[in-house]
Amino acid sequence: MMNISQLLKEAESGFGAEGLPTPGLDAEVLLAFSIARERHFLYAHPAKEISGVEMERFRSLVAKRIKGKPVAYITGRKEFWSLNFEVTPDVLIPRPDTEILVEEILRLSGQEKEVKIRILEIGTGSGAISVALASELKNASITATDFSPNALAVAEKNAVNNKVGEKISFLCGDMFDPVEGKFDIIVSNPPYITEHEFELLAPEVREYEPRRALVAGPEGTEFHRKLVRDGERFLENGGRLVMEMGADQRFAIEKMLKEKDYCDIVFHRDYAGLMRVAIAKELKINNLYTW
Ligand code: SAM
Ligand code: GLN
DSSP: OEEHHHHHHHHHHHHHHTTOSOHHHHHHHHHHHHTTOOHHHHHHOTTOEEOHHHHHHHHHHHHHHHTTOOHHHHHTEEEETTEEEEOOTTSOOOOGGGHHHHHHHHHHHGGGTTSOEEEEEESOTTSHHHHHHHHHOTTEEEEEEESOHHHHHHHHHHHHHTTOGGGEEEEESSTTTTOOSOEEEEEEOOOOBOHHHHHHSOHHHHTTSOHHHHBOTTTSOHHHHHHHHHHHHHEEEEEEEEEEOOTTOHHHHHHHHHHTTEEEEEEEEOTTSOEEEEEEEEOOTTOOOOO
């Protein structure tokens, strides 16, 4: 028998020797998962002995992590916006930086509490953005798309598990193909890594996460271009397009937006200080309606 503190130390030094970036955290998440407890239980009971079955379970998870599998795919779950999401290898693991898109949309919708806001998300993956928005905005009706049926199945499950299943309609198809109607906000975290950058990503991203969730051609901006071009047809006049982006894509994206009927173009940085979100307002001249 070994206790919690000893098992954590053993796993942490194994992960450290492999050069994994967050060895202590990974060990805690995997041990808590193996004994079906929350992480704070580990801090409260460092001397608690762990049974043989649980210890074997933990060690088999540790072995998977050492081979490079991301912790979220091992446990099958990831927290986003303090909500629990199920993740499978069919969906991108939601990134903390993406919470900025949710924050900005909540800020934009702040003045419109009573109005029914229509939101469209293109490429919902695990459903992270749409589920977080649905949990916050009482009067939102949300449409979320993805071209991967397997990803959509995960997203729908996440909506139901977070009790917002009836607020989100899920549609399968390429970009705007399955979409009808007008929206006040279009949001997307599209693929935006160039083919070259993809080759340079950490193996745990490159070898485990879905390539088609990440890679966007040689420039990395081909999905933004489609969102900017086709988004106009689906945005209400005065509506906003909110896109996640790569840190060095600002000028390319600003140019695309300026070539179309967008104004009030703003960019926001992520917690690491990198440019991460582009927001623009669709505004046809001679129309005074804005929301
Ligand atoms: N919204 C999720 C998030 O923020 O964690 C996932 C974002 S992931 C970067 C991009 C998503 O777009 C993936 O789920 C992928 O399946 C989807 N996708 C890629 N190409 C697409 C296309 N042509 N049409 C619709 N969805 C697409
Ligand atoms: N931020 C992600 C990464 O670094 C990329 C997300 C995307 O392409 N939309 O892996």
